Amino acid sequence: MFKSEVRDSTINALLEKAGSRNYGRYLSKIVLKRVRGFSNEPVSFDFPVTAIIGPNGGGKTTVLGAAACAYKIVSPRRFFAKSGKYDESMQDWSIEYELVDRSINQKDIFRRTATFKNHRWNRDAPERSVLIFGVSRTVPxxxxxxxxxxxxxxxxxxxxxxxxxxxxxxxxxxxxxxxxxxxxxxxxxxxxxxxxxxxxxxxxxxxxxxxxxGAGESSIIRMVAGIEVADDQALVLIEEIENGLHPVATIRLVEYLIDVAERKKMQVLFTTHSNEALQPLPSKAIWVATQDRIFQGKLDVRSLRAITGQIETKAVIFVEDRFTKIWVEALLRQGANFPVDHVQIHAMEGDGTAVAMNTYHNKNPVMDTPSICIIDGDSKQESNAEKRIFRLPGESPEAYIFDAVVESWDTIGGKLSVALLQRFENSDHVKKTCISVRQQTMDPHLLFAHVGEQLGLIPETTVSAAFANLWAQANPEIVESLISPLRDILPADIAVANI
Incomplete structure (x- = not known):
């Protein structure tokens, strides 16, 4: 499991600082009232380092450019140039801003608007240092x-x-x-x-x-050099942050930017197609641009193909996190004659994001692949069959599966021991280990990781999959009740052909 070198206390302090707008200068929020394919789409900057992800043409650079245009030093044509009659759609574009600038308003935010009317931009933009690192920075x-x-x-x-x-x-x-x-x-x-x-x-x-x-080597040196000599509380904009970088270097760069946000009170926005760039960031720091909608929340970049309909599958399932994905995969594998190869499951790392993506996916007229959302038992989101949002049993998925398997030890304990790379005859020792871990672990999310550690550094994913699959094998009636909503949305030829 990835562990950032940035302390949780630093992340939490920066979240609180952004939430309380405790800055001399800060871009708090933009609303794309009418820009390209976006209409009344808000983006709030709840963390001083923000990632914008999305498919090619999804609008990542639009968000970056809209943020840049909040300030006088950046000419709008840097991001939104008009090419005569070929850009007629720019007429009546409008962007609204919520800003912090203590030299203008000492106690609260203030609002500004940038509009494009009569073939020109109109705005009353405040002063702020803005650094822009475009994709050309990697030119040899x-x-x-x-x-x-x-x-x-x-x-x-x-x-x-x-x-x-x-x-x-x-x-x-x-x-x-x-x-x-x-x-x-x-x-x-x-x-x-x-x-x-x-x-x-x-x-x-x-x-x-x-x-x-190397192109990445040169661009990193120049970028860091520019940031270090820039004014405190400057706005830094980076296009495709991972360009020319090894995945580990991408992670370290984002960690450096978090340090800069703390040390120099800077604000950073970057676009990316890289999962590594998202790893050090909290969920509130990530926004997904999808041509006409913008969503907040951390997800796997590979799942963007499902969100935008660019998939070769018959159905999609959005779930909250990695363990729920493992559990649902086990459900599908154990379901009687279920066409597993026609379904894709995507972990969204948050129930709100999973529900939002499912709603967007099913409402989007260009997508002909249906989806459902499966939320955890302790989710604050509402289950709704009409909206294809379904709830798993139990309060905590990890605790529910863990406890159910241990309670059924007499029938499946030996199989679990083998699945956990232990000898069949050592199942009593494995059971004692599981009981001890359950008693000593306060956070259910850590149960499988702790069992793996106790049994000889077995990977958490191996332990999770073993528990989930054996639970599914032992509970066929519950499995069928949970996957029946998915059977209902599969095309008739697929559903029937596999029964």
Missing amino acids: ANERSELLRCASGTFSVPDNQIAEFPNVLRDAVSRILGKDVTGFRQLKLHANGEVTLLTGVTKTGTGYSEFHF
């Missing part, structure tokens, strides 16, 4: 016109225009890239430092220029 040095004069055998700069990396830059880059950048330099091509060339050094001490850097 040998393709950047401002560096072409450096590609010469006689190129050099005076010693007073060569700067070592400041400690904070060196430490941050080293951690993100997983390599020591001691000895790296910035060469100022002009005295004002507006254009620079980077140089590095190998482990053996051989120097090399940015022309031999």
Whole structure:
């Protein structure tokens, strides 16, 4: 299981800070009243580092651009250029903002609007430093016109225009890239430092220029350098944060941005197609753009194909989290003659997100694949057969399955022991371990992880699947009652052909 190096206390403190709007400058909320395919779609920034995910053309950059246009320093044409008669749809575009700026209103938020009417943008935008890192940041040095004069055998700069990396830059880059950048330099091509060339050094001490850097390596150094010298409480916008980066480097970059949000009180928005970029973030920090709707909540990026209808399947199930997905997969496998290969299950990491995605999916006229939502027994969301929202038994899924299996130990204990990679004859020891774990574990979500630890570092997913599958095998009547709603939404030819 992924464990971020950012402390939970830091995440919670930043959530509270954003919730109370305890900033000198902060973009609290935007409403896309009418922009491209969006109509009255709100996006609140409940955490100072926000990820925008979605399919290509879903509107990620639209949200990023709308945020940028809140401030005077950014020209709207940077994101929303009009090309004569070919962009007639821009007429009457409108974006509303809720902002914090203590130099304008010391006690509360204030509102502004940006509109496009009569072929021009109209707005009363406040001041704020805004840094924009577009996808062009990963263009190799040998393709950047401002560096072409450096590609010469006689190129050099005076010693007073060569700067070592400041400690904070060196430490941050080293951690993100997983390599020591001691000895790296910035060469100022002009005295004002507006254009620079980077140089590095190998482990053996051989120097090399940015022309031999990897695209990700160069972009990280320049991005971090720009952020570190920027004003506190600046707004940072990053397109496709994972471009040119290894998945681990992507995670470390997002963790660095969370540190910046805490240390420099900055606000960061980035777009991504990467699951790794989402891992360090809380659910409130993630928004999904789907061409005409925007949803808040953490999910697996792969599930976007289901949300937008880009799937080769006959039915979709949205569930709350990973364990519920494991349980529902067990239900389908054990269901009599159920066409498992025609159904996809997607964990949304939250009951509200699962319900919202199911509602959107079934209402969207372009999607011909039906879906249902299965919520946990302790969910505060309402089950509703008409809306295809169904509830699992028990209050906590993990506790319900765990307790039911232990109670049926006499009939399935030996099988469970083998499924947990133990000897059949050691089932009494396995049972004692399960009982001990149940007594000592306060959080039901940790039951399977703790059993795995006690029995020899067995992966949590292995333990979860063993419990869920054996429960399903032992309870065929409950299984059938739970999967019957899904049978009802399958196309008749699929449902009948498999019975």
